[in-house]
Amino acid sequence: MIRKIKNLIKRVLGRGELQYHIDAxxxxxxxxxxxxxxxxxxxxxxxxxxxxxxxxxTKAATLREDLVAAGVGNGCHGFTIELNMLPFAAEAREVHLxxxxxxxxxxxxQLKSSFTDILGDFAIExxxxxxxxxxxxxxxxxxxxxxxxxxxxxxx
Numbered sequence: 105m106i107r108k109i110k111n112l113i114k115r116v117l118g119r120g121e122l123q124y125h126i127d128a129x130x131x132x133x134x135x136x137x138x139x140x141x142x143x144x145x146x147x148x149x150x151x152x153x154x155x156x157x158x159x160x161x162t163k164a165a166t167l168r169e170d171l172v173a174a175g176v177g178n179g180c181h182g183f184t185i186e187l188n189m190l191p192f193a194a195e196a197r198e199v200h201l202x203x204x205x206x207x208x209x210x211x212x213x214q215l216k217s218s219f220t221d222i223l224g225d226f227a228i229e230x231x232x233x234x235x236x237x238x239x240x241x242x243x244x245x246x247x248x249x250x251x252x253x254x255x256x257x258x259x260x
Contacts, residue, residue: 121140121141121142122138122139122140122141122148122203122204122206122208123138123139123141123176124136124137124138124139124148124201124203124208125137126201126209126213129213129214129215131187131215131216132186132187132188133184133185133186133187133188134152134160134184134185134187134201134213134215135182135183135184135185136182136183137164137168137171137176137181137182137183138150138164138181138183138203139164139171139176139177139181140203140204141177144176144177144178144181145177145178147163147164147165147180147181148163148164148181148183148203148204149161149162149163149164149203149204149205150162150163150164150183150185150201150202150203151201151202151203151205152185152187152199152200152201152202152213152215153199153200153202153207154197154198154199159197159199160185160186160187161185162183162184162185163183164181164182164183164203165180165181165182165183166180166181166182166183166184167179167180167182168180168181168182187215196214196215196216197214197215198212198213198214198215199212199213199215200212200213201213
């Protein structure tokens with residue numbers, strides 16, 4: 105009875121109890137489950153943030169039989185955040201997991217690219233050189249654009 109009253113007070117105040125688990129972190133995904141025990145039928149919003157910037161997000165709404173068997177909500181609390189669309193970075197990104205806007209990880213999650221896993225510290229040097237090459241190419245393209253613009257404006 106007391107627990108029901110506490111849960112009712114939390115619900116009225118908009119507070120909930122979050123349960124979660126991170127199952128796996130790889131170079132291209134983070135997976136696990138998240139459940140608000142006071143509103144188990146409502147999927148949680150799961151975000152990965154680097155500083156204040158959200159780099160990926162999803163809803164925890166995938167049915168998982170292990171959660172059904174364990175009695176966690178309705179079992180529809182699994183999530184997988186795909187990271188394959190993130191811009192390449194040779195150095196590991198430090199991110200935190202947020203559930204319904206609340207940071208739940210104490211220590212940062214290290215996200216490394218598979219390229220870095222293979223090449224190690226050499227990947228950082230490769231990234232620097234690629235950035236330099238892209239800057240040179242960008243400068244060349246800008247000069248060509250300026251030249252063509254000048255030619256068009258001069259009527260030739």
